[in-house]
């Protein structure tokens with residue numbers, strides 16, 4: 025039996041999925057509207073205590089918590105030693121590192 029809370033979280037997760045898909049799509053046209061959608065998605069996550077998969081988590085800067093989209097407001101570099109992905113937020117300059 026799944027409780028009411030689990031169902032609420034499922035629908036919250038679906039909304040977050042839609043919001044983030046839209047915002048990445050929209051980022052190329054209007055980063056401000058896209059950021060607003062991402063901000064709503066982030067608030068839903070906080071409210072329902074959702075953990076996003078890496079693919080979605082990396083859309084947010086760890087520094088300023090805003091939407092970052094490669095090629096628009098973030099820069100991606102690949103390093104070989106150790107094999108890692110560096111994402112620089114152009115807004116606040118925060119660098120996050122993902123080691124493979």
Ligand SMILES: [Zn+2]
Pocket residue numbers: 085086087088089090113114115116117118
């Ligand atoms: Zn930032």
